[in-house]
Amino acid sequence: MEQELISKKELLELTDISYGQLYRWKRKNLIPEDWFIRKSTFTGQETFFEKKKVLERINKIKNMKDDLSLDELADVFETVQDAPGGSPANPKIALYKEQLIERNIVTTTALNVYIQQHGEMPVYSFPSILSIYVLDQLLAAGEMNLDEGKLLLQTLEAHLKSFEGKHCELIFTRKMGISSFILVSSPNEIYFDRGVKVVARYMLTRFIEELTAKINGTEGR
Numbered sequence: 001m002e003q004e005l006i007s008k009k010e011l012l013e014l015t016d017i018s019y020g021q022l023y024r025w026k027r028k029n030l031i032p033e034d035w036f037i038r039k040s041t042f043t044g045q046e047t048f049f050e051k052k053k054v055l056e057r058i059n060k061i062k063n064m065k066d067d068l069s070l071d072e073l074a075d076v077f078e079t080v081q082d083a084p085g086g087s088p089a090n091p092k093i094a095l096y097k098e099q100l101i102e103r104n105i106v107t108t109t110a111l112n113v114y115i116q117q118h119g120e121m122p123v124y125s126f127p128s129i130l131s132i133y134v135l136d137q138l139l140a141a142g143e144m145n146l147d148e149g150k151l152l153l154q155t156l157e158a159h160l161k162s163f164e165g166k167h168c169e170l171i172f173t174r175k176m177g178i179s180s181f182i183l184v185s186s187p188n189e190i191y192f193d194r195g196v197k198v199v200a201r202y203m204l205t206r207f208i209e210e211l212t213a214k215i216n217g218t219e220g221r
Contacts, residue, residue: 003187005037006051015058028070030061034167037187050187053203060209094123095215105129105214110136113149118157126211131156133211134170134204143172143200148179155181163204172199 012019025031035057037048064073097120100106106129114132121128134156135149144152152172160168160183169186173179175196184190186203 003053004051005039005048006054008047008049011049011054011058015055015062017058017062025061025070028074030070030073031057053205056206094125095129096123097121100124100129100132103214105211106132106136107140110139110149113146114153117150117153127160129215130208130211131160134202134207137207137210138172138200141200144179148172151179152181155183159183160204168204170202170204172201173197174199 006014008022012022022031026033026036031054035049035054037050038045039048061073095103095105097111100111101108110132113135114128118128124132131153135152138144138152139146139149163183163185167186169184169188171182171184171190173182173192173196179199182190183204192198
């Protein structure tokens with residue numbers, strides 16, 4: 001499936017930001033270089049973006065920039081740029097089980113499913129917390145059951161590291177009652193046969209940004 005694109009001109013008009021703002025955010029790496037897609041058109045070379053992804057990022061920047069400097073925002077978004085499917089640039093991030101629950105980062109249901117598969121840990125690293133958080137969000141959305149949640153954890157644990165330095169999309173499918181989770185580099189095109197139902201598609205960067213904001217206490221700013 002090809003991602004819907006939006007031109008730079010349309011983006012500036014739709015978001016009511018200036019050319020200068022867009023490229024200032026680019027210099028600060030709030031909008032990564034590889035999000036700027038150059039394409040040939042009948043008028044010459046034009047710049048495009050993946051519409052959904054760039055609109056979500058600009059909305060986050062506009063909502064948070066009154067509370068955080070551009071450099072602080074860059075630190076929040078840095079998590080997305082540098083690691084496995086966007087795992088954190090700072091490997092020192094780790095939390096105790098009690099902190100995960102008390103700070104409302106994940107629910108006890110999702111945490112217990114993870115513990116059933118991996119055992120209880122002294123502390124939980126960011127990649128582990130990310131897996132639990134993704135599980136939690138999909139369970140909360142009512143898009144999968146606990147058995148499917150266990151399969152999701154297996155998929156993330158087995159393959160997320162393969163996406164180091166790449167943007168990664170999670171695709172959840174069902175065919176004849178059989179569930180599957182797919183991790184694919186983004187942007188990319190992927191096609192399914194008629195018997196496959198795509199239950200949900202998520203950019204991992206969305207979950208990473210949300211989780212980073214929860215950990216840093218900047219959620220909702």
